[in-house]
Every structure is written in C-alpha cells, then in structure tokens.
Amino acid sequence: MTVQVPEKAAPLSTEIADKDISLTFAKGMEVLEAFESAAAPLTIPDLARRTGINRSVTRRLVLTLVRLGYLTEANRSYAPSPRVLRLASGYLRERQFGRTVQPVMASYSKQLGDAISLAVRDGADAIYVAYSPGDPALITSGFGIGSRLPLTATAIGRALLAFAEEEVIDELLAAPLPAYTATTKTDPAALRSDLGETRARGYALVTGEYEPGVTSIAVPILDGRGKAKAALGIVGPAARFEEIAVCTQKAVMLRDCAETLASFV
Missing domain, CATH: 1.10.10.10 (Winged helix-like DNA-binding domain superfamily/Winged helix DNA-binding domain)
Incomplete structure (x- = not known):
C-alpha cells in the first residue's frame, strides 16, 4: 500500500x-x-x-x-x-542536548533495547529534536533529528496532544484529519476517546495508523502544570508489542527517562 x-x-x-x-x-x-x-x-x-x-x-x-x-x-x-543548522543550534545548546539529554537517552535506549526519539510540538506536528539508537545494531525507524510526524496518527504525537491545552486539541480536531493508512483514526470523537485513554494510562499506544504493521509507544515530558513540553517514543514491528505487559513495561522505563529529563528539556 x-x-x-x-x-x-x-x-x-x-x-x-x-x-x-x-x-x-x-x-x-x-x-x-x-x-x-x-x-x-x-x-x-x-x-x-x-x-x-x-x-x-x-x-x-x-x-x-x-x-x-x-x-x-x-x-x-x-x-x-x-x-x-545555525537556526537549530541555539535551541539545542540552550537545553544542553549534547551534554545531558543525549547521554540519558542513550542509557535508557540500551536498557530498553529500542531506539528512543524525543520530540516537541510544532503546530500540528511533532518534530524530533533528539534521537538515540542506543545499540548500533538496533533497527531504526528511518526518522532522525528534524523529522516531522503528525500529532494525530503517531504515539509520540498523541502523547504531546493528550497533555496539551484543551484549546490546542479543539483547534486541531476541528480541521480535516488526514488518513495515512487504512486504520488511521480520523473521526474526532474516536481521537478524543483515545486521548482520554492516553491520559488515564499515562502513555500513548498506536498501531498501524501511520505505517502499516508498526507500533509506537510514547510518554509525555511534563512541565509544572502537568502539560507536555516534549515526549519520548519508541517504534517497532507490531508483533513485538502484541502483549500489553510488554507495552506497559516499555512505557514504565520511558516514563523514568522522561522524569530524568524533565528539568533539562
């Protein structure tokens, strides 16, 4: 397809x-x-x-x-x-990505056995600002720093959106929502329900909505008001994440990483 x-x-x-x-x-x-x-x-x-x-x-x-x-x-x-590249260097340098964020992500990536991406919201997209493959042998998703993903069809996007201000959610869901695969959720009510589930369990879980046969898991990095200022996510073949216990375990480790990074991002 x-x-x-x-x-x-x-x-x-x-x-x-x-x-x-x-x-x-x-x-x-x-x-x-x-x-x-x-x-x-x-x-x-x-x-x-x-x-x-x-x-x-x-x-x-x-x-x-x-x-x-x-x-x-x-x-x-x-x-x-x-x-x-100068346009991004100040943003990355101010947040000490090379000195503090990258080493933390690399450590958790090795523990997880998955490449970890860090993204922030840019309008209706999530944009990658840090990436760690951890083990060089890991198969990566093909996305890197600067890649953009839709908020509505990816776990890292929904982690950002679920913990955004209500007016941001309302404005985004009021516009026509694109379908990337046959299973992409484009109904605003269905997406609102999914965002509610994401908030309740503390992590986003999306399968096959942006790429067929691919599952992504993501957690928000929260500010002092409980709003997402960034998100951490992993991506892999859907078969690896069929067991909810596996997803929960991965999300717990991602949440630990997010809490460690909260003061730097």
Whole structure:
C-alpha cells in the first residue's frame, strides 16, 4: 500500500496580529521550509509550486537566501546549505542536548533495547529534536533529528496532544484529519476517546495508523502544570508489542527517562 502523505500542516494560530508580521520574511521562511521534504535540489518553478508564491517573488526570495548563505545554487537548482543548522543550534545548546539529554537517552535506549526519539510540538506536528539508537545494531525507524510526524496518527504525537491545552486539541480536531493508512483514526470523537485513554494510562499506544504493521509507544515530558513540553517514543514491528505487559513495561522505563529529563528539556 502506498501512503500519500499530505503537505505539512499549517501551524496552529497564535495571538500575534497580522499588522505586526513581516509578510516578506514569512514568505522567505516558506521558501526555506519547502526544502524540508525535498529529496533533491529544487528549481525556482518547483519552489513557486510548492509554496504558492508568485514565481518572480520566489526568485527574489531564493536569491536573497543564496546571498545570506542559507541556500546553494548549481545549474539553476537550489538546496539548503549547512548554515541552516545555525537556526537549530541555539535551541539545542540552550537545553544542553549534547551534554545531558543525549547521554540519558542513550542509557535508557540500551536498557530498553529500542531506539528512543524525543520530540516537541510544532503546530500540528511533532518534530524530533533528539534521537538515540542506543545499540548500533538496533533497527531504526528511518526518522532522525528534524523529522516531522503528525500529532494525530503517531504515539509520540498523541502523547504531546493528550497533555496539551484543551484549546490546542479543539483547534486541531476541528480541521480535516488526514488518513495515512487504512486504520488511521480520523473521526474526532474516536481521537478524543483515545486521548482520554492516553491520559488515564499515562502513555500513548498506536498501531498501524501511520505505517502499516508498526507500533509506537510514547510518554509525555511534563512541565509544572502537568502539560507536555516534549515526549519520548519508541517504534517497532507490531508483533513485538502484541502483549500489553510488554507495552506497559516499555512505557514504565520511558516514563523514568522522561522524569530524568524533565528539568533539562
């Protein structure tokens, strides 16, 4: 079965008024973000189609990003340069990911026998900001730092959503929900019920809703108000997680890891 992945969801609304926003800068960021899912360099017509921005405007934005060093050009095609990593370095450095978060995740990953991912909510998506395979021999999910996953169809997303503010849940479930597999929950009532179960047991459990035959388990990393500021998750073949006792045991260890990381994330 071929899964049709929709375009990245727009960020949930904020309180900032339109009059206080630079539309030109916003369009430039749209162009930069258009490379996120690109497997090869993009031309200006490619970028205009992906962003819906007028081609001549797209050209000026692209050339500006080239001048600033965020894009490179070859044969009239463009690709992100290593300079884009600067945009994330401050976030990771402030939270001491390399010095404190990564070693803790590596330790628990080895104990679990599973690769662990750490994600935060970015609009309607969960975005990976740390990853530990633990044992190099572990088979990984193919996702890494910077990967985006939908909040509604993955365990790491539902762990973030279940412990989010009620208005965030209401806004997300009010929009059409995409189906990634034949078993993806797209009914808002069914998802609300699942989020309630996630809160009650303390961890999210999702099977086959984003990738067929794949199960994911995730727990929130909570702030002082009991809201999710991040989430930890593992992913593997569904056959490994058929026993609820196995899922519970994995979730308990993930929760221990989450509590250890709570003061750093």
